Amino acid sequence: MALLKISVVVPEGEVYTGEVKSVVLPGVEGEFGVLYGHSNMITIT
Template identity: 55%
Template sequence: MAAFHFELVSPERLVFSGEADSVVVPGVEGEFTVLAGHAPFMTTLRPGLITVNDATSKEKLEFYTLGGFVDVGEGGLTILADVALPIAEADQARFTADLAQAETDIHDAPDADFRLVAIERRDQLAYLKTLLRP
């Protein structure tokens, strides 16, 4: 399988940079898989898990994300995430804090549209919390 360059960046750090055989991305329109030679496009990221088949180590890597932007281009795949970290670093305390923030966002929403977005984010976070390994 042909590899391509993938970078996952958060405001805090470069989370991953390397060659991937495939990357499954939680886009706002649904999950999609990027392979080498994928047609260029841009979209937004929803909270979810990014799954990477690392071309170098041949391991399956998972990253927790809360949203951001996705750019698929000739140079590969770049994800600029609001929050991103390896799933091994995402613990129950992190999810509890993120869920509490989502509840605050629902309560403080200035109108119904913002409230609906905040509710969707809270529900996605609640689902992600169920995926954590104990």
């Protein structure tokens, strides 16, 4: 399985940068998963 390169950034700075198989994130209408090949995205909460 291909890996995603992700960065998790909070107001205080970067908390994680690395490669993962997938990531599950909270959304307005519930959680959503992101796998390799997903479109690039930036979210604000």
